[in-house]
Amino acid sequence: MVRPTCATCVKYKHLPNAIILLNESRSGYPDHYYLALGEMAQAEDELRSLYPRQADIIKSERKKLEKDRNYTPPFMDLIKMVDEYCEECELTPHNPSKDYHKRLERCIRKLKKDPHVNAYAVCKAKVKP
Numbered sequence: 001m002v003r004p005t006c007a008t009c010v011k012y013k014h015l016p017n018a019i020i021l022l023n024e025s026r027s028g029y030p031d032h033y034y035l036a037l038g039e040m041a042q043a044e045d046e047l048r049s050l051y052p053r054q055a056d057i058i059k060s061e062r063k064k065l066e067k068d069r070n071y072t073p074p075f076m077d078l079i080k081m082v083d084e085y086c087e088e089c090e091l092t093p094h095n096p097s098k099d100y101h102k103r104l105e106r107c108i109r110k111l112k113k114d115p116h117v118n119a120y121a122v123c124k125a126k127v128k129p
Contacts, residue, residue, distance in 0.1 A: 005050040007086035014043035019075045
């Protein structure tokens, strides 16, 4: 199951964590390598539903790292890519309001009616905080 898209989490949490964990894996904590791969996998999973191309780019870099532990993905370029091409949905737990759950339910109902609609556009246009 694909998790909900959250570009904010990708650029401020998962990719930066991957940088830190990869550095730790090269500084005496070799098992942190697997945690770095996991953070990259989470980043691609969080982009998959709305931004499959960007998710594929992150996955490609993760696969290179899986094949070569000495490879260093261009993390800052990946973060910049997410920042430039993946919009932050206003409807996230990181931007809550008192009627967050009602707004989320309305957004989900709308998306279920037309699965081809851009989820970000629906949430931003119809469900403002």
